[in-house]
Amino acid sequence: MREFSLPALYEVPTDGNLTDLIRRNAAQHPDTAVMGRKVAGAWVDVTATEFLAEVRAAAKGLIALGVRPGDRVGLISRTRFEWVQMDFAIWSAGAVTVPVYETSSAEQVQWILGDSGAVGVIVETEAHATAVESVRGNLPELRHVWRLDRDAVGELTAAGADVPDETVDRAMSSAKADDIATIVYTSGTTGRPKGCVLTHRNFFAECGNVVERLKPLFRTGECSALLFLPAAHVFGRLIEVGSVLAPIRLGCVPDIKNLTDELAAFKPTLILGVPRVFEKVYNSARAKAQADGKGKIFDKAAQTAIDYSRATSGPEGPSLALKLKHFVFDKLVYNKLRAVLGGRCQAAVSGGAPLGERLGHFYRGIGLTVLEGYGLTETCAATAFNPYDRPKIGTVGQPLPGSVVRIADDGEVLIHGEHVFSGYWQNESATAEALADGWFHTGDIGTLDEDGYLAITGRKKEILVTAGGKNVAPAVIEDRIRGNALIAECMVVGDGRPFVGALVTIDEEFLGRWAAEHGKPAGSTAASLCEDPDLLAEVQRAVDEGNAAVSKAESVRKFRILSSQFTEEAGHITPSLKLKRNVVAKDFADEIEAIYRA
Incomplete structure (x- = not known):
């Protein structure tokens, strides 16, 4: 057994909640731009004073319409300014935010809103509203549905016009550090x-220590x-x-189709992504170079960046010849790649799935350090991440300050700290299993090196994590x-891959x-019919039925x-099937590769 910890860098408030942050910002940084909002296609700054006023106005509307401290309110929307605004408005009413992926099926929407007992839900579009309405008969506690594309913000602001300031002040102060801030639903096996269940304390411990450890990336007024990840x-x-x-100034992008344009316009100093995003940037740049007849130059530049990054990790550093090659390619290639990311980007944070050592060295070599991290919903996101000044590519970094990472005798990663969730909503048995002996059992296998850097080497759980960072529970679809x-038989695949696929066997008796x-x-x-159009169509109908139970990102x-x-004799299944x-x-590796070859 081995463990490692770092001292806390942030003192968690004992009796406050997350709304204290927006009140503090308005008092200490009243004219500082804390948000960016798209208006008529252009980015417009929102100051700390303006953001607080808009949040309070919406919170008054929630209060006027019957939302009380402790009530759960659903939030279904793409990543946009209003998502953050409504999240803080729900907290300012003393309530609990229940996020729902905007790609969720009606069945998933019903389960999440019903299980949480949500009294209202804020949706973005007509499609979201339709999904809610289709299951509303099974949601007896749901009283309100507000639509952002029908001016839900204006509707709430108008509804709360007569609510006294003292009322919203009391609501904003009603939640304490150990009260629930949000209930985030995560796929199970x-x-x-x-x-x-994540508390205000969980977020303070998590975000406060991340910001302090990565201080150069969170400078007020500069960063x-x-x-563009799902909020x-x-x-x-x-x-x-x-x-x-x-x-720092935060911008939200709901649609990544025009991400390059958004990066150029917003000019962030910090971007967040999953490995698939960084893979796409690299692949797109390489494809463009090849189309322009510069493929060989790009490949040489990429290899030079990788070699340069690896050399900087060594005791002697890059040789003079490598430094010269790197300097030349910086002028020819690397500066153009950095320009694609807005031109001001200092670093990026990647999570959700392994980035890959080669890609990590490539980005550091072109002048953009990608800091890999590791975490789960149960750890309020990052429970380990690479420090800005001492990253180790190929690892997911050191533990969050103030927490402990332990490697159990069987190799499982165990976590202890104030950022660890308090349990699963109304599920005592699952909570007891996950939080055994005061430690959160992640289900992942890992190692710690002599400096406390964690590497994830496997997964005890059967949850798949796609290259896009989406957790997929195979059993639901299968x-x-x-x-x-x-x-x-059916086996879902897609761990570390760009999308979910499946291997299917046919029932010979029914065939x-x-x-x-x-x-x-x-x-x-x-074997004789595996390419038959009618058989393929029948299997597709079965797949469509499976997909109906999950979101688009989880679908096959x-x-x-x-x-x-799949036979017991071949070792594919256990006696209990x-x-x-x-x-x-392993046995069907070629078939799996065929799914992704195109």
């Missing part, structure tokens, strides 16, 4: 998502962050609250797909009847029909 994800909330705590009589009904030759097998995009079965995923993945 079996069945429905569980609601992680800015552009958030419903706990990583997005870390950046939201951390930016307000610092404070059970639905197997509901089709033609399907014998004969299906083949006869569809005019297929007698004696047809899965491509599948492969296998010519053989549970999949041995590592064995299947």
